[in-house]
Amino acid sequence: GGGAHGSDHEGCNLHGCQCCVVPRDFDVAVCHISTDFDSLAAAVGLARWRSAVTGEKAVVVVPGGEHPSVQRFLALYKQMLPLLFPAKAVDPRRLRWVGIVDNYRKERLGAAAEWPERAEQVAVYDHHRAATTNCDILNPNLTIQVDEVGATTTMIAEMLRDIGATLEPAEATLMALAIHFDTGNLTFETTTHRDVGALGWLMTQGATQRTINEFTHQMLSPEQQQMLNQGLQSLTRQSIHGLTLARVFLESETFRKGMSTVAQDILDLSGSDILILGITTKAKKKDSNEVQLSIIGRARARVDGIDMGEMFRLYGGGGHAKAASLSTKLPAEDAEPFVNDVADVVAGQIQPALMVEEFMNRSVVSCSVQTSMAQAKELLLAHDISGLVVLDDVDKLVGVITRYDIMMAELGNRTETPVTAWVTRPCKTLPPDAPLHDAERIMAEARIGRLPVIDAERKVIGIVTRTDVLRQRHLV
Template sequence: MVHGPQSASGRLGGLLVSRGQPYNVVLTHLSADFDSLAAAVGVAKLWNAEDRKVPTYVVLPRGAHPSVSKFLALHQELFPILGLELLDPTGARKVGMCDAQTRDRVGPASELLDQAESVHVYDHHVDKDSDIVDAVLHIESVGAATTVVTEMIRSGLEQGAGVGVQLTEAESTLLALGIHADTGSLTYDSATARDAAALAWLMMQGCQQTVVSEYTHTSLSEGQQSSLVEAFGSLEKRQHNGVSVGSVLLVNEERVAGMARFGAGGHPKAAAASVRLSGEDPETEALELMSSLVEAICKEQILEPELVAEDFMTSPVLSCQPSTTLLQAEEILRRHGLYALPVLGQQGEEADKLLGLITCAEISKAFRKDEQGAANRPVTGFMLTKVTRVCPSAPMHKIRKRMAESTRAGRAIVVDASGRLRGIITRTDLLRQYHFYRQLKRRGQGPLHREWIGAAAQPGEAICSSNPDADEVRSAAVAGFLG
């Protein structure tokens, strides 16, 4: 697959960790929450800036809270996160633990603690005792472990020692989520002025409040809950230019505190208004008013048509064939900085049809089990066959939902009615369309550049494109592969 330049400084690009290569790793606790994950990403940012020769990765030893999983389904590729199975324990140099002080809190990753030259603990539970011998402790009496790490990043920048530690918008947002989660948005007794100061500083670094609002849940009052139930029961929906327009009319005898007005609590695509009606039949009058408002919105085409897969998918796509060996696939992934490679049929009716997806994780697992024997085996024995497939006309919101439900490969493969590959959509491709982060510029499907593809195609690789102008270059690439 051919990609443009990376937009997020934290992204790994899907590279495998070479066996025997030294590395540092920062661990979250089991079932990672936002505080543990955010602190780990912050520490990795610091360590990667301090030593650029030895990379630092973030590992979630076992699972994550549902809200964190939902966040990572869309954001994972913006941070240096790797699966534990991709790391060779003997390569660990420095290990960090975030929001955890004991071995049992990191479960299967505890093996790394024995191999590391040093262990560093970042936590905010001052009443706990660490069982890690000779660990370097960074424990402060604040509301979140993320606050401890945020203060270290801020201090380094202000003292001129933080070159390369400038946070991206996504990183600032994640760190803010960590503090919000463990302090109840500064409402818990454990919250301190230092937590508030850290949040304020993160907002100045580009924290996106829209994202924080989406992943931070607050409880509703009894009146709000009652209104919400009524709203769901009376919701009316209609389609306009592929966009679903929903409207709700609520009739309240008493004022409900906290109901949003003209802006819907920060959601740019929603609004609410209170209207006093007069007349013999106020409910009918209200329904007519609501209907006319919805009609006006649709008539003026205030809402942009929703994008579909072919509007923002990446195409052409670098792929391989069923006969490609694991060693060849690993080399292709390394050379282009990719995480996954589509496997396409080669001859007859199966030509260009998607058979599966070979990923860095699957290759690493195979090498761990049988390194010498696996190298020359074809990818078909290890590829993922249950992958997210969408048609070119699939709407963006449905693609996002399906990718969130199936996070193993982190990609949606665009295929036509006959199953032939048209393009690929990564998490980052999807994030670009939501305007969450200005650093991820929105893009559509661009023109095919022959020079770009020609430079990317090497022996053992194939380019698959939905653009008919690419046939000449694509044929040459496939010929090189078969030769």
């Protein structure tokens, strides 16, 4: 009978009670809730690594919901990932080791939130810098590894490669997908050479390019398409220092999955530089006035000086400087004002535009209107430049001569003619107080590679080239 212990022995504290001894023999890698590809792939890889180094089986648990793309992947490939294990089947008393990936917050563990405190050992692997200082996961034997790479999966792939592990093609494909997703197919600023190297190794392990292509080109569901259309219709724009900040507030009766994809599409289709998207879901309790508010922030690579990940962490969210999210409960009437408050904080982080006079080249190579095309060519070659500023007799700007103009003069055997016959005029110019984005816009629209900077008297005081603009954009 149960006696003093009770029929199931729960809560028994009798010293030496052998009937209540539970072996610590369970190792588990845990994803975060709303599991994305990086979380799932890193967990699968980590479980494989743990099994290889200990000789004991480790499993993977998805503790609460998946991103729609991940759901679609698992619908097809779940049988090829035998490490997946249901959370409700885990006995926390048996936890020996818990590995946590792409997450450093207890609340994002969902059904597994209490597991770290019950386990003998816990290891956290993340590529978000904030994990080093903001991790709230507790365990006496806690280790945290944070590497600033494009994806947590990159870290795990390197660990597997270093022990000479061999993956199944489905595992390699999943991990390659994760790196592609979290690095924007290797285009995001957070991408490193390590991400490229990890992808290369995964290709040797049998990652399938056809599958990667299928899942990286996401098609919106009808529900997501509806939210996209609503977002584009309700979008409001604000111009700040030459950048466009877009705000979108949406309401939904039910939770909408995959809104991060919708947010990116709104950013792209609206031509905005920064997007703050808020969406509410009604509370499950009919008599409750509370809503669940999710806010997603996105910014283009050209936007400097903002860190949405750091700012969103103040509200319990997180992410990267230009891709972050947060979720909170609040009264329905406070939701839209809160989204606007968040957008205002982001707006306050936008730096004043860099002025042309701050980065223009003041050493301008020029020639007079009497200079021959042959002499102009010699000047271009001597200074290794592609264009010359042409000045009149009082040093005022006349126009610009380029290598193309000289090539045309050579084809016509007219290199002894003066540059005044070939000069491009009227010439596009900039004042010294023009912002960087004006220089970039004029160059793109006029398809030119250089812009003289002139003062009020049309005296040339500097020049801005494509290379100057690219350098300020950190693109060279």
